[in-house]
Amino acid sequence: MKLVIDCLGGDHSPEANIDGVVAALQQNDALTVILVGDEAVIRDRMASYPTLAGRIEIVHAPGVITGEDKPTDAIRLKKDSSMIAAIRLLREREDADALISNGATGALVAAATLRIGRIRGIRRPAFCPLLPTMTGGIVGICDSGANTDIQPEQLQQFAILGSRYLQSVYHIEAPRVALLNIGVESEKGDDLRKTAFPLLSATPGIHFVGNMESRDLLSGKYDLVVCDGFSGNVLIKATEGTALELLKKLKKDIYSKKRYQLGALLMKDMFRKEAAFMNYQNYGGSVLLGTEKIIVKGHGSSDAAAFAACIRQAVTMYDSHMNELIQSDLLSLEQTEGEATHV
Amino acid sequence: MKLVIDCLGGDHSPEANIDGVVAALQQNDALTVILVGDEAVIRDRMASYPTLAGRIEIVHAPGVITGEDKPTDAIRLKKDSSMIAAIRLLREREDADALISNGATGALVAAATLRIGRIRGIRRPAFCPLLPTMTGGIVGICDSGANTDIQPEQLQQFAILGSRYLQSVYHIEAPRVALLNIGVESEKGDDLRKTAFPLLSATPGIHFVGNMESRDLLSGKYDLVVCDGFSGNVLIKATEGTALELLKKLKKDIYSKKRYQLGALLMKDMFRKEAAFMNYQNYGGSVLLGTEKIIVKGHGSSDAAAFAACIRQAVTMYDSHMNELIQSDLLSLEQTEGEATHV
Known part of the structure; x- marks a missing residue:
């Protein structure tokens, strides 16, 4: 499997990105990479790993x-940027299977689309980031920003993409x-939601459980x-x-009194766990679903470990043949709809 | 000022509602009320306040x-319900100035509209609930659910209604x-937001500061x-x-270890303040703006004090001639637009 790596973009680039790649290459012998960025800087940092030279x-x-x-300007005017060059490589190089980038979300979506x-x-790719739930699991949100004006059929596609x-x-x-809505009753919502509800109910291969209010996102x-x-x-x-x-408020309030600080000291390990729980960096990158080749967008604040985790996400998506499963879902959906029309 | 009171609806009705009214009447001699609900129950509870009899x-x-x-069914089929009867009284009684209800939001909006x-x-009334900010102030959200499919001009109206x-x-x-959007840059968002941005920028009498991302709602x-x-x-x-x-998670985690419980004991008053801060009951009812007569929707879980606070909100709205200010804003907006068309 060959990955295209956008070495720039992100608060700790290029160091975190490159170090993340090194870790991933060391863990997984089947990987090769194309590193896109400032050549001299990349060469310099990779010099410490001569055994990896043949795979980059x-x-x-x-x-x-x-x-x-x-x-749109970025795509048109910044052709020499690591992100746009990486997208071009992903498109043009037949052997390139996936792209990992920490760069600006808007430009990445536009260029990928x-x-x-x-x-x-x-119809259009969609973002699917994850959040932790109160019951120890995760919940995906699809779409989280790639498509602002959509049709009911796209919600159906988001359900298939996210499920797979x-x-x-x-x-x-x-x-x-679940369908995000302003109430749980089936007739709730705007025109988009009212049309999407029966459509989702009738979609084969997904487990649609109804409307959800935003307050229940983390409920598990x-x-x-x-x-x-x-x-x-x-x-x-x-x-x-x-x-x-x-969390910020809690911290500030704790520092307002010696007694609170003493109490917090007794709960230090607990608070550390709460902070880790709320740190969305710990839940992997936000994948762009629906493109033929895999694209994972890491958080701008990713460190090397977070970047390596994004690479692992891409590898798992690739190895599981996810996109082929999605393709077969869409075909069977087409058939179901064709049959429904004939009845 | 005469208030119509929906005595039913809400988790603690009719007791909390009636007790809230009693408190408001005792605080403000200028108030009279029409209590709508189960007559025998109301009569029984009001019997302890013979001096108020002439004002109810x-x-x-x-x-x-x-x-x-x-x-829609509720409006058509439940004409004997306290809420629908209260709406009818507000409409038919010329001397009725405002309505306070803790009842079902959807039915109240539909009936009021x-x-x-x-x-x-x-064009349509809008809800404007409030939340506390991290800097000790409040922030209003308009509309919070009364209008799901809207035109850009309605966002302009929400800005005027909420500001006044x-x-x-x-x-x-x-x-x-601020305009809720998916990024702060002026060109961000869907078609609705892109059209509304210049409209809001050009609206006289409001202080439009640009787009806001949802993560900054509580920033102050x-x-x-x-x-x-x-x-x-x-x-x-x-x-x-x-x-x-x-808050629930924090509580649960504290109970998981004796040492945490000890720490929490030292911070008891602080945690109590945090809980009060997050309790939206403490920030008054959600007003429906844009109707000729004032309508305040209290939280379903309101106690007598919260219900009395909703009454005070209605009284302040009435005394400040808010609706007349809104009317004059709309007239001057009409004129501005008229002039713009003539240029």
Whole structure:
């Protein structure tokens, strides 16, 4: 399996990215990589690992795309950036199977949507990040921001994409799929949700359990939430943001009194666990589902371990033939709909 | 000022509702009320306050609408319910100025939208609940669920409605208005947001500060967030839900070890304050803005003090002539747009 690595982008790049690659290569002999970024810097850092030299290629593309770059401009004007060059390599090199990047999300989605082929039948790729639940599991949110104006059929596709992803990578046998809505009753919501509900109910191969309110995201009652990218983005950022703000407040309040500090000292290991629980870095990258070749987007703040984890996610997706399963789902959906039309 | 009181609906009704009314009447001599519910029960509870007898009327309507009732069915079939009878009284009685209810939100919005006149120019009323911020202030979310499919002009109306509400009741001089979006840059978002951004920027009389991501809701940088009712509902329930889930988790983890319990004992008063901070009951009812007569929806779990607080909110809205200010805003907006068209 050959990975294209965007060595730039992310708060700790290129060091964290390159070190993550080294760790992954050492763990998995079947991997080879194309490292994209500043050639001299990459060469210098890789010099300490001469035994890996035969498994890496380096492509020089030293530009960086930031969150301030308008995605469409970035694609057009920053062709020498590591991200756009990496997308081009993923597209053009037949032997390239996957791309890992920590770079700007908007540009990555735009470039991937424009340049990378989609699984036949998929209208647009979708992001599926994960959050931890209160019962010790995980929950996926698909889509979390790649598609803001969507059709009901896309929610159906998100359900298929996310279900196969959770099955392939996290071994959840029949992921419980919920539709994000403003109430749990089946007739609730806007036009999009009202049309999507019966569609999801009738989709073969997924385990649709009904509507979910955002307050139940972490309850552990659901494995996958499907939503348009706008409300999915509101959902995940509100959940992560509230957790972080409360932790910050707790910390500040503890420092306001000696007695609280003493109490907190007794609970130090517990608080450390709470902080780790709320740290979304610990739950892997956000995969872009629906593209023919695998794309994993790591958090901007990823360290080497987090970057290596993103690589492992990509490898598992590849090894499990996830995209072929999705393709076969879409074909059988097409057939079901064809039959339904004939009745 | 005359209030119509829905005595039923809410977990502690009718006792909490009636006791809240008694407290409000005792605090404010200018108030009179129409109590709607089970006449015998109301009469019995009010018997202890003979001096208030001259300021109350009782209307018998003993039916209750629950969250399980489909709103449109509730309006059509449950005419003897306290909520629908209260809405009818608010509409028909010229001397009735406001309605307070703890009942089912969906039915209340539907009944109010269908039966209660709107401020001239307002397309549909909107909910505006409040949350506490990390800097000790409050932030309003308008709309939080009354309108799921909306036009950009409605976001403009929500900005005007919410701004005047925060000025009138909470004395925030120039509320900082943000547009809920998936990024802060001005060109971000779906079609609705892209059209609304320049519209909000050009709206006279509001202080529009740009886009806001959901993770910054509690930051204290904004006084009012405008959004469609779908994403507003996702936002507020995700924020409240995450806070409650984390508090529950913290509690559970503390009980898992004697040492943690000891630590928590030293921090008992602090934890009590955190819990109060996160308890949305403490931030008043959710007002429905845009109707000619004032409507305040209390939390279903309101006790007598929370119900009395909802009454005070209604009184402040009435005394501050908020609706007249909104009417004059809409007129000047109409003129601005008229002039813009003529140029």
